[in-house]
Amino acid sequence: MQQAETTRERSLFQTRQQETDERYIENQKFEEKTDIGERLGYHIDTQLHYVMRGGAAYCLTDTKHRPFHEQTEEAMETGRWKFTRENAFEAERLRLEHEEALLVDAFGRGELEGNLLIKVSKVPDAVVAGTASVDGYRRDLMRSFVRLYYRTSRGTVSCRLFSLDGNSEGGFREIEQVIRMRIVGRASEDVLGDAALLNWQTDDMETQVELLAETIKALYDEGLFAETSRKTYAGSEFIDRTNTMQVIDKHTDLFSEHWRAISEVQGRALSSKDKETFIEDMRRRTAAAIKLRENGNAVSSIGDASVAREALTGEYGRECATNGMNQTEQHAEMGKEVDMTCPFCGLPTRGDPCAAVLECTQCGARVEHGKVVSEGIGRAAALKVLSENYLVQNDEYRPFEIFTGKRATDAEQRARRLYGERAMLVSRVVIGDKLTHVVDRFTGEMIATNVRKEDLVLAA
Numbered sequence: 001m002q003q004a005e006t007t008r009e010r011s012l013f014q015t016r017q018q019e020t021d022e023r024y025i026e027n028q029k030f031e032e033k034t035d036i037g038e039r040l041g042y043h044i045d046t047q048l049h050y051v052m053r054g055g056a057a058y059c060l061t062d063t064k065h066r067p068f069h070e071q072t073e074e075a076m077e078t079g080r081w082k083f084t085r086e087n088a089f090e091a092e093r094l095r096l097e098h099e100e101a102l103l104v105d106a107f108g109r110g111e112l113e114g115n116l117l118i119k120v121s122k123v124p125d126a127v128v129a130g131t132a133s134v135d136g137y138r139r140d141l142m143r144s145f146v147r148l149y150y151r152t153s154r155g156t157v158s159c160r161l162f163s164l165d166g167n168s169e170g171g172f173r174e175i176e177q178v179i180r181m182r183i184v185g186r187a188s189e190d191v192l193g194d195a196a197l198l199n200w201q202t203d204d205m206e207t208q209v210e211l212l213a214e215t216i217k218a219l220y221d222e223g224l225f226a227e228t229s230r231k232t233y234a235g236s237e238f239i240d241r242t243n244t245m246q247v248i249d250k251h252t253d254l255f256s257e258h259w260r261a262i263s264e265v266q267g268r269a270l271s272s273k274d275k276e277t278f279i280e281d282m283r284r285r286t287a288a289a290i291k292l293r294e295n296g297n298a299v300s301s302i303g304d305a306s307v308a309r310e311a312l313t314g315e316y317g318r319e320c321a322t323n324g325m326n327q328t329e330q331h332a333e334m335g336k337e338v339d340m341t342c343p344f345c346g347l348p349t350r351g352d353p354c355a356a357v358l359e360c361t362q363c364g365a366r367v368e369h370g371k372v373v374s375e376g377i378g379r380a381a382a383l384k385v386l387s388e389n390y391l392v393q394n395d396e397y398r399p400f401e402i403f404t405g406k407r408a409t410d411a412e413q414r415a416r417r418l419y420g421e422r423a424m425l426v427s428r429v430v431i432g433d434k435l436t437h438v439v440d441r442f443t444g445e446m447i448a449t450n451v452r453k454e455d456l457v458l459a460a
Contacts, residue, residue, distance in 0.1 A: 029259065030061050032283075036258070037244030039287035039316045041141060043236040044163040045213075045243040051156050052108045057101070069105060072098035081358055081367055087134050089126045089189060096193045103195065104149055108157045114197035115205065116212075117149040118179050122188040123167050140315065142167035143235075146179075146216060150205045160209050162217070165235030170223030175216050251290050257302055258286040284311040291316075345379040419447050 037044065050057040056067035064071075072094070079094035100119055107117050122144045126132035130139065137143075144167065148160040164171065172183040180196040202208050217234040224232055233239045248255055262279050282302070288311040289302045299307060342349050345363035358367040363376030376382070415423045415438055423438050438448040 028063055031063060032259065032262070033245060033248050033255065036255075036283055036287050036290070037248055039283065040244050040247060040291055041138070041236075041315075042238050042242060042244040042247050043165075043234050044143075044145075044161070045234075046161055046245060048159040048161060049156060050104070050108065050158070055105060055109050057104045057108045057157055067101075067105070069098065069101040072101040077367075083134070086126070086131055089124055089132065090134050092189050093124065093192060096189065099193070100195075104157065107149060108151070110151075112197055114199040115151045116198040116200055116209070118181065118196040118198070119147040119149070120179070120181060120183060120191050120194070121145040121147070122172075122183065122191045125188045128167060128188075138315070141165050146213075148209050148213060150209050152205060153203070158206075158209075160213050162213055163234060163236070164217070164220050166224050166228075166232070168220065168224040168227055168235065170227045171220035171235065172223070174219040174223035178212070178216060178219060247290060247294065251293060254286055254289050254293075254299070254302055258282055261302075281311075284316040287311075287316045288314055342376075344375045345377075345382045347379070347382055415451075423447060425451075 034046075049060045050068060051060060052058075053067075056069060058065070059068050059071075062068075062071065076091075076094045076098040079091040083089075083091040083094075103112075103117070106112055123142050124132065124137065127134075127137040127139060128142065142165060144164045146162055146164060150158055150160075152158055169184050176183055180198065181191075181194055183191050186194075200208055220235060221232050224230065224235055230237075231239055233241050261282050265275055265278050268275070285302045285307050289299050289304070289307045291314065292306060292310055293299045297306065301307075342360040342362060342365055344365040345360060347360070347362040349360045349362055359365070360376055363378060363382035364374065365372075365376030366374040411425060415425055419438050425436055425438060436451050438451055
Protein backbone atom coordinates (compact mmCIF):
# COMPACT_ATOMS: atom_id res chain seq x y z
CA MET A 1 0.00 0.00 0.00
CA GLN A 2 2.79 2.37 0.97
CA GLN A 3 4.74 1.46 -2.16
CA ALA A 4 1.68 2.19 -4.36
CA GLU A 5 1.25 5.56 -2.65
CA THR A 6 4.93 6.36 -3.20
CA THR A 7 4.63 5.39 -6.86
CA ARG A 8 1.60 7.66 -7.32
CA GLU A 9 3.40 10.56 -5.62
CA ARG A 10 6.45 10.04 -7.84
CA SER A 11 4.24 9.91 -10.94
CA LEU A 12 2.41 13.08 -9.87
CA PHE A 13 5.75 14.84 -9.26
CA GLN A 14 7.06 13.78 -12.67
CA THR A 15 3.87 15.02 -14.36
CA ARG A 16 4.11 18.40 -12.63
CA GLN A 17 7.79 18.65 -13.48
CA GLN A 18 7.04 17.89 -17.13
CA GLU A 19 4.32 20.57 -17.16
CA THR A 20 6.76 23.04 -15.59
CA ASP A 21 9.43 22.22 -18.18
CA GLU A 22 6.95 22.56 -21.05
CA ARG A 23 5.70 25.91 -19.70
CA TYR A 24 9.31 27.10 -19.34
CA ILE A 25 10.04 26.22 -22.98
CA GLU A 26 6.84 27.92 -24.14
CA ASN A 27 7.77 31.04 -22.18
CA GLN A 28 11.22 31.02 -23.74
CA LYS A 29 9.63 30.77 -27.18
CA PHE A 30 7.29 33.64 -26.31
CA GLU A 31 10.25 35.83 -25.30
CA GLU A 32 12.12 34.86 -28.46
CA LYS A 33 9.11 35.70 -30.63
CA THR A 34 8.74 39.01 -28.79
CA ASP A 35 12.40 39.86 -29.46
CA ILE A 36 12.12 39.01 -33.16
CA GLY A 37 8.76 40.78 -33.46
CA GLU A 38 10.17 44.03 -32.11
CA ARG A 39 12.61 44.08 -35.04
CA LEU A 40 9.89 43.90 -37.70
CA GLY A 41 8.20 47.25 -37.11
CA TYR A 42 4.64 45.89 -37.09
CA HIS A 43 2.09 47.04 -34.56
CA ILE A 44 2.55 45.37 -31.16
CA ASP A 45 -0.58 44.17 -29.36
CA THR A 46 -0.37 41.39 -26.81
CA GLN A 47 -1.78 40.10 -23.54
CA LEU A 48 0.26 39.48 -20.40
CA HIS A 49 -1.30 37.45 -17.60
CA TYR A 50 -0.42 37.54 -13.89
CA VAL A 51 -1.40 35.38 -10.94
CA MET A 52 -1.34 36.62 -7.36
CA ARG A 53 0.79 34.63 -4.93
CA GLY A 54 1.43 35.91 -1.42
CA GLY A 55 0.19 39.35 -2.42
CA ALA A 56 2.63 39.65 -5.36
CA ALA A 57 1.95 39.46 -9.09
CA TYR A 58 3.74 36.68 -11.01
CA CYS A 59 3.80 36.93 -14.80
CA LEU A 60 2.89 33.62 -16.43
CA THR A 61 5.22 34.23 -19.39
CA ASP A 62 8.32 34.79 -17.25
CA THR A 63 11.06 32.18 -17.65
CA LYS A 64 11.90 32.50 -13.95
CA HIS A 65 9.59 31.82 -11.03
CA ARG A 66 9.70 35.20 -9.32
CA PRO A 67 7.39 38.14 -8.61
CA PHE A 68 7.05 40.77 -11.30
CA HIS A 69 8.53 43.37 -8.93
CA GLU A 70 11.72 41.29 -8.56
CA GLN A 71 12.23 41.46 -12.33
CA THR A 72 11.93 45.23 -12.33
CA GLU A 73 14.04 45.63 -9.19
CA GLU A 74 16.88 43.67 -10.79
CA ALA A 75 16.64 45.84 -13.90
CA MET A 76 16.55 49.01 -11.79
CA GLU A 77 19.70 48.03 -9.89
CA THR A 78 21.49 47.23 -13.16
CA GLY A 79 20.35 50.55 -14.60
CA ARG A 80 21.84 52.54 -11.72
CA TRP A 81 25.25 51.24 -12.68
CA LYS A 82 24.90 51.17 -16.44
CA PHE A 83 23.02 54.36 -17.35
CA THR A 84 24.68 57.66 -16.43
CA ARG A 85 25.09 61.17 -17.81
CA GLU A 86 23.18 61.60 -21.09
CA ASN A 87 21.64 58.15 -20.61
CA ALA A 88 20.59 58.70 -17.00
CA PHE A 89 16.98 59.02 -18.17
CA GLU A 90 16.96 55.26 -18.77
CA ALA A 91 17.91 54.54 -15.15
CA GLU A 92 15.04 56.79 -14.08
CA ARG A 93 12.64 54.94 -16.38
CA LEU A 94 13.68 51.61 -14.88
CA ARG A 95 13.02 53.04 -11.41
CA LEU A 96 9.56 54.20 -12.51
CA GLU A 97 8.82 50.79 -14.02
CA HIS A 98 9.75 49.17 -10.72
CA GLU A 99 7.28 51.48 -8.99
CA GLU A 100 4.73 50.36 -11.58
CA ALA A 101 5.33 46.70 -10.67
CA LEU A 102 4.74 47.51 -6.99
CA LEU A 103 1.56 49.33 -8.01
CA VAL A 104 0.41 46.23 -9.91
CA ASP A 105 0.92 44.21 -6.71
CA ALA A 106 -1.33 46.60 -4.80
CA PHE A 107 -3.81 46.60 -7.68
CA GLY A 108 -3.93 42.80 -7.70
CA ARG A 109 -4.48 42.72 -3.93
CA GLY A 110 -7.52 44.97 -4.37
CA GLU A 111 -6.00 47.84 -2.39
CA LEU A 112 -6.68 50.45 -5.10
CA GLU A 113 -10.11 52.00 -5.69
CA GLY A 114 -10.67 50.71 -9.21
CA ASN A 115 -10.52 47.68 -11.49
CA LEU A 116 -8.66 49.23 -14.45
CA LEU A 117 -5.14 50.65 -14.15
CA ILE A 118 -3.79 52.65 -17.12
CA LYS A 119 -0.13 53.40 -17.75
CA VAL A 120 1.44 55.20 -20.73
CA SER A 121 5.10 54.70 -21.63
CA LYS A 122 5.82 57.55 -24.00
CA VAL A 123 8.89 57.40 -26.25
CA PRO A 124 11.69 59.06 -24.21
CA ASP A 125 12.31 62.74 -24.90
CA ALA A 126 16.04 62.01 -25.16
CA VAL A 127 15.36 59.53 -27.97
CA VAL A 128 13.17 62.05 -29.79
CA ALA A 129 15.89 64.71 -29.47
CA GLY A 130 18.62 62.29 -30.57
CA THR A 131 20.78 63.04 -27.54
CA ALA A 132 20.71 59.50 -26.12
CA SER A 133 23.05 56.69 -27.05
CA VAL A 134 21.03 53.81 -25.57
CA ASP A 135 20.54 50.89 -27.92
CA GLY A 136 17.03 49.57 -28.30
CA TYR A 137 14.90 52.54 -29.38
CA ARG A 138 14.01 52.87 -33.06
CA ARG A 139 13.76 56.54 -33.95
CA ASP A 140 12.11 55.63 -37.26
CA LEU A 141 9.07 54.35 -35.33
CA MET A 142 8.96 56.79 -32.38
CA ARG A 143 7.02 54.11 -30.52
CA SER A 144 5.09 54.60 -27.29
CA PHE A 145 3.14 51.99 -25.34
CA VAL A 146 -0.14 51.84 -23.48
CA ARG A 147 -0.67 49.25 -20.74
CA LEU A 148 -4.18 48.46 -19.52
CA TYR A 149 -4.11 46.35 -16.34
CA TYR A 150 -7.43 44.88 -15.23
CA ARG A 151 -8.67 42.40 -12.69
CA THR A 152 -10.49 39.38 -14.07
CA SER A 153 -13.40 37.41 -12.64
CA ARG A 154 -10.91 34.62 -11.88
CA GLY A 155 -9.03 36.79 -9.40
CA THR A 156 -6.03 37.23 -11.69
CA VAL A 157 -4.61 40.34 -13.37
CA SER A 158 -4.26 40.75 -17.12
CA CYS A 159 -2.47 43.47 -19.07
CA ARG A 160 -3.40 44.54 -22.59
CA LEU A 161 -0.21 46.08 -24.00
CA PHE A 162 -0.15 47.83 -27.37
CA SER A 163 1.99 50.31 -29.25
CA LEU A 164 1.28 53.79 -30.62
CA ASP A 165 3.78 54.94 -33.26
CA GLY A 166 4.73 58.42 -34.41
CA ASN A 167 4.85 60.37 -31.13
CA SER A 168 1.93 62.49 -32.34
CA GLU A 169 0.90 65.36 -30.07
CA GLY A 170 -2.41 65.52 -31.90
CA GLY A 171 -2.92 61.82 -31.35
CA PHE A 172 -2.11 61.98 -27.64
CA ARG A 173 -4.37 65.00 -27.23
CA GLU A 174 -7.26 63.00 -28.68
CA ILE A 175 -6.90 60.19 -26.14
CA GLU A 176 -6.26 62.25 -23.00
CA GLN A 177 -9.93 62.51 -22.03
CA VAL A 178 -10.54 58.81 -22.61
CA ILE A 179 -7.67 57.60 -20.44
CA ARG A 180 -8.07 60.41 -17.86
CA MET A 181 -4.41 61.42 -18.05
CA ARG A 182 -2.56 64.47 -19.38
CA ILE A 183 0.21 63.56 -21.82
CA VAL A 184 0.87 66.54 -24.11
CA GLY A 185 3.25 69.14 -22.71
CA ARG A 186 4.77 66.84 -20.09
CA ALA A 187 8.19 65.21 -19.90
CA SER A 188 8.16 61.58 -21.00
CA GLU A 189 9.37 60.35 -17.60
CA ASP A 190 6.62 62.37 -15.85
CA VAL A 191 4.05 60.62 -18.05
CA LEU A 192 5.58 57.21 -17.28
CA GLY A 193 5.39 57.94 -13.55
CA ASP A 194 1.70 58.86 -13.78
CA ALA A 195 -1.26 56.47 -13.77
CA ALA A 196 -5.03 56.53 -14.20
CA LEU A 197 -7.40 54.36 -12.18
CA LEU A 198 -10.98 53.67 -13.32
CA ASN A 199 -13.76 51.67 -11.74
CA TRP A 200 -16.04 49.99 -14.27
CA GLN A 201 -19.25 48.27 -13.26
CA THR A 202 -19.15 45.35 -15.68
CA ASP A 203 -19.06 41.56 -15.62
CA ASP A 204 -17.07 41.39 -18.86
CA MET A 205 -13.81 43.28 -18.39
CA GLU A 206 -12.13 41.56 -21.35
CA THR A 207 -14.68 42.92 -23.82
CA GLN A 208 -14.63 46.39 -22.29
CA VAL A 209 -10.83 46.56 -22.35
CA GLU A 210 -10.84 45.39 -25.98
CA LEU A 211 -13.27 48.21 -26.82
CA LEU A 212 -11.16 50.76 -24.93
CA ALA A 213 -7.94 49.64 -26.66
CA GLU A 214 -9.46 49.96 -30.14
CA THR A 215 -11.00 53.33 -29.21
CA ILE A 216 -7.63 54.66 -28.08
CA LYS A 217 -5.99 53.51 -31.31
CA ALA A 218 -8.74 55.05 -33.47
CA LEU A 219 -8.61 58.41 -31.67
CA TYR A 220 -4.82 58.47 -31.85
CA ASP A 221 -4.98 57.80 -35.60
CA GLU A 222 -7.44 60.68 -36.03
CA GLY A 223 -5.05 63.10 -34.35
CA LEU A 224 -2.10 61.79 -36.34
CA PHE A 225 -4.04 62.05 -39.60
CA ALA A 226 -4.86 65.70 -38.86
CA GLU A 227 -1.11 66.36 -38.52
CA THR A 228 0.25 64.31 -41.41
CA SER A 229 -2.66 63.27 -43.67
CA ARG A 230 -1.36 59.68 -43.36
CA LYS A 231 -3.72 56.80 -42.73
CA THR A 232 -2.41 54.59 -39.95
CA TYR A 233 -3.45 51.95 -37.46
CA ALA A 234 -2.20 52.82 -33.97
CA GLY A 235 0.25 55.08 -35.77
CA SER A 236 1.66 52.18 -37.79
CA GLU A 237 2.01 52.20 -41.57
CA PHE A 238 0.66 48.63 -41.58
CA ILE A 239 -3.02 49.55 -41.62
CA ASP A 240 -4.31 45.98 -42.09
CA ARG A 241 -4.23 45.66 -38.27
CA THR A 242 -1.78 42.77 -38.40
CA ASN A 243 0.22 42.70 -35.20
CA THR A 244 3.76 41.43 -34.93
CA MET A 245 2.92 38.10 -33.24
CA GLN A 246 0.43 37.28 -35.98
CA VAL A 247 3.11 37.93 -38.59
CA ILE A 248 5.59 35.59 -36.88
CA ASP A 249 2.97 32.85 -36.45
CA LYS A 250 2.36 32.91 -40.22
CA HIS A 251 5.92 31.70 -40.76
CA THR A 252 6.18 28.74 -38.38
CA ASP A 253 8.86 27.02 -40.50
CA LEU A 254 11.22 29.99 -40.19
CA PHE A 255 10.71 30.31 -36.44
CA SER A 256 11.13 26.54 -35.98
CA GLU A 257 14.42 26.72 -37.88
CA HIS A 258 15.46 29.65 -35.70
CA TRP A 259 14.54 27.83 -32.49
CA ARG A 260 16.47 24.69 -33.47
CA ALA A 261 19.57 26.73 -34.28
CA ILE A 262 19.67 28.71 -31.02
CA SER A 263 18.82 25.59 -28.98
CA GLU A 264 21.74 23.71 -30.51
CA VAL A 265 24.24 26.48 -29.87
CA GLN A 266 23.39 26.48 -26.15
CA GLY A 267 24.88 22.98 -25.89
CA ARG A 268 28.15 23.88 -27.55
CA ALA A 269 31.40 24.57 -25.72
CA LEU A 270 31.38 28.28 -26.51
CA SER A 271 31.79 31.36 -24.34
CA SER A 272 28.63 33.22 -23.35
CA LYS A 273 29.78 36.13 -25.53
CA ASP A 274 30.15 33.90 -28.61
CA LYS A 275 26.75 32.33 -27.97
CA GLU A 276 25.08 35.71 -27.63
CA THR A 277 26.74 36.93 -30.84
CA PHE A 278 25.43 33.87 -32.70
CA ILE A 279 21.91 34.23 -31.25
CA GLU A 280 21.78 37.94 -32.07
CA ASP A 281 22.78 37.18 -35.67
CA MET A 282 20.06 34.51 -35.88
CA ARG A 283 17.44 36.95 -34.57
CA ARG A 284 18.38 39.49 -37.20
CA ARG A 285 18.33 36.84 -39.92
CA THR A 286 14.95 35.44 -38.85
CA ALA A 287 13.41 38.92 -38.74
CA ALA A 288 14.89 39.68 -42.15
CA ALA A 289 13.58 36.39 -43.60
CA ILE A 290 10.05 37.08 -42.34
CA LYS A 291 10.12 40.65 -43.65
CA LEU A 292 11.31 39.49 -47.09
CA ARG A 293 8.50 36.95 -47.28
CA GLU A 294 5.94 39.53 -46.21
CA ASN A 295 7.19 41.71 -49.06
CA GLY A 296 6.59 38.91 -51.57
CA ASN A 297 10.12 37.52 -51.87
CA ALA A 298 10.78 33.79 -52.09
CA VAL A 299 12.56 32.63 -48.92
CA SER A 300 13.08 28.96 -48.13
CA SER A 301 15.41 29.27 -45.14
CA ILE A 302 16.94 31.82 -42.80
CA GLY A 303 20.26 30.68 -44.29
CA ASP A 304 19.43 32.04 -47.77
CA ALA A 305 21.94 34.47 -49.24
CA SER A 306 19.19 37.05 -49.79
CA VAL A 307 18.36 36.86 -46.07
CA ALA A 308 21.99 37.43 -45.09
CA ARG A 309 22.16 40.53 -47.30
CA GLU A 310 18.88 41.88 -45.93
CA ALA A 311 19.96 41.29 -42.34
CA LEU A 312 23.13 43.29 -42.91
CA THR A 313 21.55 46.22 -44.77
CA GLY A 314 18.08 46.48 -43.18
CA GLU A 315 16.92 47.94 -39.87
CA TYR A 316 16.66 44.85 -37.66
CA GLY A 317 18.00 46.13 -34.37
CA ARG A 318 15.97 45.39 -31.28
CA GLU A 319 13.76 48.14 -29.95
CA CYS A 320 12.83 48.55 -26.32
CA ALA A 321 9.19 47.81 -25.62
CA THR A 322 9.45 49.31 -22.11
CA ASN A 323 6.69 47.01 -20.96
CA GLY A 324 8.17 46.24 -17.57
CA MET A 325 8.93 42.70 -18.76
CA ASN A 326 12.38 41.21 -19.30
CA GLN A 327 14.00 44.57 -18.72
CA THR A 328 17.39 43.14 -17.81
CA GLU A 329 17.52 41.14 -21.02
CA GLN A 330 16.39 44.09 -23.14
CA HIS A 331 18.79 46.66 -21.78
CA ALA A 332 21.90 44.53 -21.53
CA GLU A 333 23.14 41.36 -23.15
CA MET A 334 24.47 38.70 -20.82
CA GLY A 335 28.14 37.93 -21.24
CA LYS A 336 28.88 41.04 -23.30
CA GLU A 337 31.34 43.60 -21.97
CA VAL A 338 30.56 47.20 -22.81
CA ASP A 339 32.03 50.63 -22.13
CA MET A 340 30.54 52.16 -19.00
CA THR A 341 31.06 55.11 -16.70
CA CYS A 342 31.52 54.33 -13.02
CA PRO A 343 28.87 56.25 -11.02
CA PHE A 344 31.22 56.51 -8.03
CA CYS A 345 34.39 57.91 -9.59
CA GLY A 346 33.01 59.09 -12.96
CA LEU A 347 35.83 57.41 -14.89
CA PRO A 348 35.45 55.06 -17.85
CA THR A 349 35.53 51.32 -17.20
CA ARG A 350 34.40 48.11 -18.88
CA GLY A 351 32.26 45.23 -17.76
CA ASP A 352 29.23 43.02 -18.36
CA PRO A 353 26.21 44.98 -16.98
CA CYS A 354 24.37 41.70 -16.36
CA ALA A 355 27.18 40.01 -14.45
CA ALA A 356 26.58 39.04 -10.82
CA VAL A 357 29.63 41.08 -9.80
CA LEU A 358 30.68 44.44 -11.25
CA GLU A 359 33.92 46.13 -10.23
CA CYS A 360 35.31 49.43 -11.49
CA THR A 361 38.83 48.99 -12.85
CA GLN A 362 39.69 52.56 -11.80
CA CYS A 363 38.44 53.07 -8.22
CA GLY A 364 37.54 49.51 -7.17
CA ALA A 365 33.86 50.22 -6.50
CA ARG A 366 32.03 46.91 -6.34
CA VAL A 367 28.43 45.83 -6.92
CA GLU A 368 27.35 42.26 -6.15
CA HIS A 369 23.94 40.98 -7.30
CA GLY A 370 22.65 44.52 -7.67
CA LYS A 371 23.78 45.63 -4.18
CA VAL A 372 26.60 48.13 -3.58
CA VAL A 373 29.22 46.50 -1.34
CA SER A 374 31.97 49.09 -1.84
CA GLU A 375 32.10 52.64 -3.22
CA GLY A 376 35.82 52.26 -3.93
CA ILE A 377 38.63 54.68 -3.20
CA GLY A 378 36.89 57.67 -4.77
CA ARG A 379 37.60 59.85 -7.79
CA ALA A 380 40.55 61.82 -6.42
CA ALA A 381 42.43 58.72 -5.29
CA ALA A 382 41.64 56.90 -8.54
CA LEU A 383 43.01 59.80 -10.60
CA LYS A 384 46.15 59.85 -8.45
CA VAL A 385 46.73 56.15 -9.10
CA LEU A 386 46.22 56.68 -12.82
CA SER A 387 48.59 59.67 -12.93
CA GLU A 388 51.31 57.56 -11.32
CA ASN A 389 50.97 54.99 -14.10
CA TYR A 390 50.79 57.29 -17.14
CA LEU A 391 54.49 57.10 -18.08
CA VAL A 392 55.17 53.74 -19.70
CA GLN A 393 57.76 52.34 -22.11
CA ASN A 394 60.11 54.95 -23.65
CA ASP A 395 58.38 57.64 -21.56
CA GLU A 396 55.46 57.55 -24.01
CA TYR A 397 52.30 59.15 -22.63
CA ARG A 398 49.51 56.56 -23.31
CA PRO A 399 46.49 56.93 -21.01
CA PHE A 400 44.15 55.34 -23.58
CA GLU A 401 45.74 51.92 -23.13
CA ILE A 402 45.56 52.22 -19.35
CA PHE A 403 41.86 53.07 -19.41
CA THR A 404 40.72 50.43 -21.90
CA GLY A 405 43.45 47.84 -22.25
CA LYS A 406 43.28 48.35 -26.04
CA ARG A 407 45.74 49.89 -28.45
CA ALA A 408 44.60 53.31 -29.63
CA THR A 409 43.62 53.49 -33.28
CA ASP A 410 45.34 55.94 -35.62
CA ALA A 411 42.34 58.30 -35.42
CA GLU A 412 42.42 58.21 -31.61
CA GLN A 413 46.15 58.92 -31.55
CA ARG A 414 45.68 61.88 -33.91
CA ALA A 415 42.77 63.17 -31.84
CA ARG A 416 45.01 63.19 -28.75
CA ARG A 417 47.75 65.04 -30.61
CA LEU A 418 45.20 67.60 -31.86
CA TYR A 419 43.01 68.03 -28.77
CA GLY A 420 45.26 66.89 -25.93
CA GLU A 421 45.99 63.66 -24.11
CA ARG A 422 42.62 63.70 -22.31
CA ALA A 423 40.76 63.49 -25.65
CA MET A 424 38.61 60.44 -26.38
CA LEU A 425 36.51 59.72 -29.49
CA VAL A 426 32.84 58.87 -28.99
CA SER A 427 30.50 57.90 -31.84
CA ARG A 428 26.74 58.38 -31.89
CA VAL A 429 24.26 57.27 -34.56
CA VAL A 430 21.59 59.91 -35.17
CA ILE A 431 18.92 59.25 -37.82
CA GLY A 432 21.21 56.98 -39.77
CA ASP A 433 24.25 59.25 -39.60
CA LYS A 434 27.24 58.29 -37.50
CA LEU A 435 28.64 61.38 -35.76
CA THR A 436 31.99 61.39 -33.98
CA HIS A 437 32.59 63.67 -31.01
CA VAL A 438 35.70 64.39 -28.95
CA VAL A 439 35.16 64.34 -25.17
CA ASP A 440 37.33 64.74 -22.10
CA ARG A 441 37.85 61.20 -20.83
CA PHE A 442 38.02 62.39 -17.20
CA THR A 443 34.98 64.68 -17.03
CA GLY A 444 32.91 63.61 -20.04
CA GLU A 445 32.74 67.24 -21.21
CA MET A 446 32.46 67.84 -24.94
CA ILE A 447 35.65 69.17 -26.58
CA ALA A 448 34.56 69.07 -30.24
CA THR A 449 31.40 67.93 -32.01
CA ASN A 450 30.70 66.29 -35.37
CA VAL A 451 34.36 65.60 -36.08
CA ARG A 452 35.07 63.60 -39.23
CA LYS A 453 37.84 61.05 -39.04
CA GLU A 454 39.01 62.37 -42.43
CA ASP A 455 39.61 65.73 -40.72
CA LEU A 456 41.73 64.00 -38.09
CA VAL A 457 43.87 62.51 -40.86
CA LEU A 458 44.30 65.91 -42.48
CA ALA A 459 45.01 67.58 -39.14
CA ALA A 460 47.69 65.04 -38.38
